[in-house]
Amino acid sequence: MAGLIVAQAQEAPAENTGETMQSETTMEVVGDELHAAEEELHEATELHGDEHATGVFPPFDPATFGSQLLWLAITFAALYLLMSRVALPQIGGILADRRGRIDADLKAAEESRQKTDAAIAAYEEALASARAKAQGIASESRDAIAADLAAKRTRVEADLAAKVNAAEAGITQTKTAALAHVDEIAAETAQAVVSQLVGDVSAEAARSAVAKVKE
Amino acid sequence: MAGTDPIHQFVIEDIFPIATIGGEDGLHLAFTNSALFMVATVAVISLYLILSSSGKRLIPNRVQLLSELLYEFVANMVRSSAGTEGMKFFPLVFSLFTFILVANMLGMVPYFFTVTSHIIVTFALSMLVFLTVIVYGFVKNGPKFLKLFVPAGVPGYILPIVTPIEVISFLSRPISLSVRLFGNILAGHITLKVFTGFMVTMIPLGFFGAAGSLLPLLMGIALTGLEFLVAAVQAYVFAVLTCMYLNDAIHPSH
Incomplete structure (x- = not known):
């Protein structure tokens, strides 16, 4: 070999x-x-x-092998020690820090988001209840106003109807009274007209004459 | 002629000698140009990664982002191939990946030495992986680690054929792992040097030579792009295969 x-x-x-x-x-x-x-x-x-x-x-060339192996051993051992003790833990630490920071930030963001969601939900709920309350108040007052209005209207209408009835009764009374006087006036007028034309005539005759005409 | 010699770039030269053990023909140890670039590779990786991430910015700047991307890239590679349990080998895979990647990339700079163009370096790295797999495999699984060579669901009469194949394929892993990296880098650098060397040789040959030298120039440009790709891909391949072999050690039953 x-x-x-x-x-x-x-x-x-x-x-x-x-x-x-x-x-x-x-x-x-x-x-x-x-x-x-x-x-x-x-x-x-x-x-x-x-x-x-x-x-x-x-x-x-085997003559150079000794020196090369010696220096390779020294330099590679130095490199290995520097890498494993200094450089790699340092870089790994940076990466771990960053990962931790990112995770923590994400967690905080998630917490904030949940808080925001809760706040939004509370707001929505308050808004809904306020709206419901407002609607209740509005319909209540509307009902109250309507009832009040209806009561007033019925009262006014009843009042008006009573007045109209009274007036109608008055008119009817006056009318009957007036109609009752018509015969008298006609008899008096007929007596006066006849007495002017033909001489005296009794009130009785005039009245019967008027009654005859009316029939 | 050294200027166009494609082998010259792989020559190892002493910068300063350290010791020679066992006489004149014994083991000669020195700080070489190869060692210089190994040190440079480690320095580039360590300084970049440590300094770029020293700010510990929550929102990374570009420099830090590159380190983080590299980290996540290798981490995902390990996690997807060897599972979460494989993450204990993350520093090893990360060191291997960055070492090979940066050594390859430094090698692309003209006049720089390519550490990974030497078989002994790639072989040592692959043996590191191989021995890690064996040691960890036996420590964690005990004799059950040998199940690796006996695929589940294979009929008994085929086992005498399958098991030797599995053993051979397992033993050839460090060789294939090291030769793949070494061969790619070596061949790429030689090809690059040969083609650009043609240009240097052709230019003095008069008008047609100078005009024709455009072809190796274009080839050299294309090869440079390809070599950058190879440098990155080979580092990735080495790291991915390391993860897969480690996965065998962690989960030996197929």
């Missing part, structure tokens, strides 16, 4: 440098044996003033 990786590692840079530099020396390297390849690569890299100190493809 380890040998395989090394072999790959040593072939890989040879191919890569071969492609880009297109140098004959490196092209030969690809076909060569492992040891020869290593030597040639050293030459090739030195030739081009390259900084491949070991001649191995850098990501597969």
